[in-house]
């Protein structure tokens with residue numbers, strides 16, 4: 001039987017699209033050039049974050065975290081979801097007032113979070129450096145294993161009838177009268193009227209196949225993995241420098257921040273770096289060294305812990321740090337689900353749900369206009 005929809009990409013976003021569409025009875029074929037989670041979704045940390053601006057991201061994050069609560073029950077195997085909360089830490093007293101203002105503004109918009117003075121911080125996390133200015137606790141944040149989540153979404157989609165084709169690369173998309181007509185792959189042609197471009201950092205190349213300009217580029221990030229460490233080294237399983245949010249806006253050089261996350265198996269994943277290096281996924285030892293130093297500054301006990309490996313992944317960066325979700329104006333049946341940068345693990349489920357709502361004509365859970373591709377051309381016209 002011909003698929004109603006072909007989803008391109010077996011990362012967390014594509015697998016979430018396949019899952020939510022097949023739950024609605026839509027016939028889905030997912031094509032992936034490698035294996036499930038062989039792109040960026042294998043390289044992420046574990047943070048389900050609820051406090052990344054702007055407002056539309058806050059809405060996506062909250063809606064997605066709520067979906068995770070359901071997914072952790074309904075997916076076919078354990079995705080290591082847990083409501084851990086997260087802690088953001090201010091290093092220098094000079095930055096405290098600005099951070100406190102940001103936290104109060106989030107509180108005013110209904111986000112559950114609490115400011116922590118230095119003595120609260122040290123009481124909660126005695127292993128942190130004693131001279132940090134303070135921080136905030138975000139109890140709504142959570143943690144998940146991104147690889148298991150992606151695999152579980154794919155498996156659940158398959159159980160609902162989705163046809164998942166691995167090692168199948170999309171090489172072209174045939175149009176007829178500005179409408180999607182078929183997907184060309186290394187394993188043959190798949191006739192269909194609808195395509196979802198969930199190809200992460202490769203989504204611009206898929207857009208080019210139909211003449212749609214998608215402004216998503218790769219932004220590299222390094223991770224340091226340590227041996228398993230005792231649970232009481234850090235009590236909150238996600239501790240990051242408050243300055244992390246500033247690194248999101250950096251456009252040149254290597255932007256670094258401390259970001260310490262302990263996985264269910266006890267290993268620490270130490271982030272984070274951001275630089276634009278094209279599709280180069282190699283590890284830069286100088287970045288690893290600087291990143292380790294940043295994390296040590298916040299958690300001196302790391303000095304006694306062994307590193308077992310390092311790796312780098314490519315975040316799908318959209319220029320305004322808001323994902324692009326919706327149908328392209330110029331090609332009927334060409335849907336875009338990309339550009340999640342450093343929050344695609346968080347926003348994967350809501351993205352899949354939104355794509356399913358758009359395709360099945362249901363009211364969207366989150367407003368779609370701020371997520372449209374046309375926002376970029378509208379802004380250009382305004383300038």
Ligand SMILES: Cc1cc2nc3c(=O)[nH]c(=O)nc-3n(C[C@H](O)[C@H](O)[C@H](O)COP(=O)(O)OP(=O)(O)OC[C@H]3O[C@@H](n4cnc5c(N)ncnc54)[C@H](O)[C@@H]3O)c2cc1C
Nearest residue numbers: 009011013033039040041044045047170200313344345346
């Ligand atoms: C270091 C690092 C840390 C991160 N930490 C977090 C975190 O803590 N929390 C969070 O929310 N997010 C985090 N992220 C971000 C998150 O990992 C990404 O936003 C997310 O994985 C993107 O998923 P995706 O499905 O869009 O892309 P991908 O996982 O890359 O999936 C796209 C898929 O498309 C396939 N594909 C491409 N072209 C074709 C083609 N022509 N034909 C067929 N298949 C094709 C690729 O092989 C790939 O598997 C992190 C990212 C990095 C790099």
